[in-house]
Amino acid sequence: xxxxxxxxxxxxxxxxxxxxxxxxxxxxxxxxxxxxxxxxxxxxxxxxxxxxxxxxxxxxxxxxxxxxxxxxxxxxxxxxxxxxxxxxxxxxxxxxxxxxxxxxxxxxxxxxxxxxxxxxxxxxxxxxxxxxxxxxxxxxxxxxxxxxxxxxxxxxxxxxxxxxxxxxxxxxxxxxxxxxxxxxxxxxxxxxxxxxxxxxxxxxxxxxxxxxxxxxxxxxxxxxxxxxxxxxxxxxxxxxxxxxxxxxxxxxxxxxxxxxxxxxxxxxxxxxxxxxxxxxxx
DNA sequence: TCTTTATGGTGAG
DNA sequence: TCACCCTAAAGAT
Numbered sequence: 001x002x003x004x005x006x007x008x009x010x011x012x013x014x015x016x017x018x019x020x021x022x023x024x025x026x027x028x029x030x031x032x033x034x035x036x037x038x039x040x041x042x043x044x045x046x047x048x049x050x051x052x053x054x055x056x057x058x059x060x061x062x063x064x065x066x067x068x069x070x071x072x073x074x075x076x077x078x079x080x081x082x083x084x085x086x087x088x089x090x091x092x093x094x095x096x097x098x099x100x101x102x103x104x105x106x107x108x109x110x111x112x113x114x115x116x117x118x119x120x121x122x123x124x125x126x127x128x129x130x131x132x133x134x135x136x137x138x139x140x141x142x143x144x145x146x147x148x149x150x151x152x153x154x155x156x157x158x159x160x161x162x163x164x165x166x167x168x169x170x171x172x173x174x175x176x177x178x179x180x181x182x183x184x185x186x187x188x189x190x191x192x193x194x195x196x197x198x199x200x201x202x203x204x205x206x207x208x209x210x211x212x213x214x215x216x217x218x219x220x221x222x223x224x225x226x227x228x229x230x231x232x233x234x235x236x237x238x239x240x241x242x243x244x245x246x247x248x249x250x251x252x253x254x255x256x257x258x259x260x261x262x263x264x265x266x267x268x269x270x271x272x273x274x275x276x277x278x279x280x281x282x
Numbered sequence: 283t284c285t286t287t288a289t290g291g292t293g294a295g
Numbered sequence: 296t297c298a299c300c301c302t303a304a305a306g307a308t
Contacts, residue, residue, distance in 0.1 A: 003289050053290075070290045072302045088302075107301045108291085122291085161291090168289050214289085240289090261296075262290095 004166020005210035052165025073106025140199030150188030
């Protein structure tokens, strides 16, 4: 169940397994993609790119395999010919002499000419990747003030893949906590220093999630709680899924709400809706 | 064994 | 804003 950091980790595994050598065979489960099997067989795999939650496997000869895991897709990297113990349905397989990269359950798979990537309906809409360095703090300040983003509330803005790509529902809650911002603030209204702080939080939290495989909480604290026998779900995040429990930072009761049809969690004390932080707004 | 939920996204209205 | 698609796992019964 992936957000940008998890997709990038999967891409790393796939890249290690198949990039830099020829794919001996490629298999697609979807009938309309079968015609590409022959065209891709024997081709060198150049690289495995991610853009937000989308993955692109670039083949020599101008074709790229696009995939989006949505909620359910899952990559497995196996020794060639082995299959994972699962009841999932295989949707895509890329083999070489030693390994197989297998994508199960995903429904969004396509083959795109590399020259047409920028015209792809989903890719074309994506903002800069949260994991990349494409967006400096000053770039971020400018972006958040663009008319199309300036009036939006933070909770909605962070889920918009056209604003920054790769943030999903757990990162949204966690980034806002780290930035100290209430979900309903309008980032466009904030002072530049707070806008920079939000930009930094986006980068820091996604980078940490990438490094740790999804732990966004303070690492020392997470480690300590783990050592005390606390379950992963309980120490993983600052606020996400922790509704009704005490904030690790201030002890206040974490609140749970639904925004954009998705659950969001925040600390009412660490993320005040109004107060000193709001100077500069409105 | 049933029901609910999930870290996503689209398209209709 | 809602219904819907994809599918698995957790929770309820």
